Amino acid sequence: MEYLSRMIMEYTPKVVGAILTLIIGFWIISRITAIARRTMEKRNMDPSVRSFLSSLISIGLKVLLLLSVAGMFGINTTSFVAIFSAIAFAVGLALQGNLGHLASGILILVFRPYRVGDFIVAQGYSGTVKSIQIFNTILTTLDNRIIIIPNGAVLSGPIENLTSPGERIVDLTFGIGYGDSIDKARSVIEQVIKSTPNVLHEKGHQIWVKNLGDSSVDFAVRVWVNVADYWPVYFHMTEYVKKAFDSQGVSIPFPQRDVHLIQN
Numbered sequence: 728m729e730y731l732s733r734m735i736m737e738y739t740p741k742v743v744g745a746i747l748t749l750i751i752g753f754w755i756i757s758r759i760t761a762i763a764r765r766t767m768e769k770r771n772m773d774p775s776v777r778s779f780l781s782s783l784i785s786i787g788l789k790v791l792l793l794l795s796v797a798g799m800f801g802i803n804t805t806s807f808v809a810i811f812s813a814i815a816f817a818v819g820l821a822l823q824g825n826l827g828h829l830a831s832g833i834l835i836l837v838f839r840p841y842r843v844g845d846f847i848v849a850q851g852y853s854g855t856v857k858s859i860q861i862f863n864t865i866l867t868t869l870d871n872r873i874i875i876i877p878n879g880a881v882l883s884g885p886i887e888n889l890t891s892p893g894e895r896i897v898d899l900t901f902g903i904g905y906g907d908s909i910d911k912a913r914s915v916i917e918q919v920i921k922s923t924p925n926v927l928h929e930k931g932h933q934i935w936v937k938n939l940g941d942s943s944v945d946f947a948v949r950v951w952v953n954v955a956d957y958w959p960v961y962f963h964m965t966e967y968v969k970k971a972f973d974s975q976g977v978s979i980p981f982p983q984r985d986v987h988l989i990q991n
Contacts, residue, residue, distance in 0.1 A: 896952075903977055942982050
């Protein structure tokens, strides 16, 4: 009874203190987790990343809280810390590549080099960003293929975002024969540009003689469009410039080569 009473006197304050520490600690952890979640929501982070990071913060703080409570009872936590460190080191080695992709995904979501819905070119692939996941960025190509690129690979090279500026230049090249009139061809192209829908006429356009090729005089034609109208304008002008050249008698020559026969 004397030993029991001594144990009660010794451990009752510790038990009460541990319970209070747990209650207050769990409340503080929930507040910290909620603040972190709201901060990530304000930064428009991907929902999957928000959930993952919130869980990571909550679990990490709860582990530290439990170790602190164990220390209040005089339990040596050094061995626990060593075990957790060894486990973390082993997991880190096993997931080294994935952790790098995770960190890259977080950087993408924070600095926003592209967003869901943007059309980008990265690592030799082009497509619309379908989703930004923890480890990968998923693209949908123009022919409806799905491309999955690791986030680390995306950030390791150039990223061309074709949607972010809002407007683009459609750059086209048309060739005419050396016997055709440059001024007439320029006038025909001007008329096609004026009749092409979705061209931003207020931003102007350019028609220049680009090159004197082996068999053609090449025009460089540049018009402004909204990003969503790039391909419709590109295909429309390619078709209707050809039709206009045909109707106005402007030739688009085939590659030609002069061959001289020398007879002995």
